[in-house]
Amino acid sequence: MKFEIITIFPGFFAGIFEHGIVRRAQAEGLVGIGVHDLRAFTHDRHRTVDDRPFGGGEGMVLKPEPLAEALKSLGIEAKKGEKQVLRSAQNDEAESGTRVILLSAQGRPFTQAVARDLAKVERVVLICGRYEGVDERINEIYCDMELSIGDYVLSGGELAAAVVVDTVMRLVPGVLGNEASGEFESFGIADAEISSDEEGVPRSQHGAGGLLDYPHYTRPAEFGGLRAPEVLMNGDHQQIRRWRREQQLRKTLKNRPDLLEGATLSDEDQRLLEAIATEDGE
Numbered sequence: 001m002k003f004e005i006i007t008i009f010p011g012f013f014a015g016i017f018e019h020g021i022v023r024r025a026q027a028e029g030l031v032g033i034g035v036h037d038l039r040a041f042t043h044d045r046h047r048t049v050d051d052r053p054f055g056g057g058e059g060m061v062l063k064p065e066p067l068a069e070a071l072k073s074l075g076i077e078a079k080k081g082e083k084q085v086l087r088s089a090q091n092d093e094a095e096s097g098t099r100v101i102l103l104s105a106q107g108r109p110f111t112q113a114v115a116r117d118l119a120k121v122e123r124v125v126l127i128c129g130r131y132e133g134v135d136e137r138i139n140e141i142y143c144d145m146e147l148s149i150g151d152y153v154l155s156g157g158e159l160a161a162a163v164v165v166d167t168v169m170r171l172v173p174g175v176l177g178n179e180a181s182g183e184f185e186s187f188g189i190a191d192a193e194i195s196s197d198e199e200g201v202p203r204s205q206h207g208a209g210g211l212l213d214y215p216h217y218t219r220p221a222e223f224g225g226l227r228a229p230e231v232l233m234n235g236d237h238q239q240i241r242r243w244r245r246e247q248q249l250r251k252t253l254k255n256r257p258d259l260l261e262g263a264t265l266s267d268e269d270q271r272l273l274e275a276i277a278t279e280d281g282e
């Protein structure tokens with residue numbers, strides 16, 4: 001899988017992808033990252049990438065021509081242009097593995113589900129905006145989607161691009177070693193089959209069933225006056241699974257109750273939730 005990032009600050013990415021899983025995935029050839037300097041696609045002495053907004057108002061806007069050239073250099077054709085030319089069938093085939101994404105505070109939310117979809121494509125092209133944003137025609141002509149990493153305004157799309165690369169990359173098959181582990185984290189796939197084991201004990205694999213992950217502990221057993229939960233040290237795996245599932249439910253109810261609506265919950269889960277709610281009400 002390949003990520004292509006278009007930015008006016010290529011130096012921003014120096015070092016950011018040289019750690020941990022992201023570095024290893026590149027070293028093993030599972031993932032590649034190209035960073036492209038938008039100014040390389042300008043033709044004036046000042047390497048101008050921005051201009052004043054039509055209609056007046058604050059700030060500057062990234063000009064369309066350098067962005068269009070940068071995209072063209074990556075083999076990206078217009079979806080539709082001034083002449084409303086749709087991508088030809090041949091181009092569709094050639095481009096079927098590519099998603100062109102504009103990072104934008106106005107985009108649809110970037111979620112783990114979006115990341116799972118993107119991890120299936122061959123190439124993700126990320127356009128980083130700056131200033132007031134990008135001339136909207138770039139979005140209309142070339143982009144498959146606008147993505148926002150959260151309800152706040154960054155000063156540029158670079159941080160957002162790094163978030164998308166990091167999140168999507170670890171879901172590419174082979175990158176995490178154990179391919180299943182991406183499914184069993186916070187925001188994992190809600191799946192009835194993993195909600196309880198053969199003995200009816202709810203599964204506790206991290207975010208199984210679409211819940212948040214459970215809390216993790218390691219040595220020392222005693223830290224800061226707090227002891228790690230005894231149940232995790234007694235070797236009874238059924239008890240451990242039950243405790244972890246309960247913690248997932250507690251954490252999700254406390255921090256992200258909205259996720260419970262889409263989660264796959266067993267009868268045991270429902271009973272636990274009711275017990276927790278009663279407890280909290282007391």
Ligand code: SAM
Nearest residue numbers: 103104105129132133148149153154156157160
């Ligand atoms: N005028 C824009 C607005 O109000 O939505 C904000 C522009 S922002 C200062 C500059 C660039 O940062 C945007 O073009 C976009 O690429 C990026 N950006 C800002 N917030 C973002 C977010 N929440 N998610 C993704 N990209 C973001």
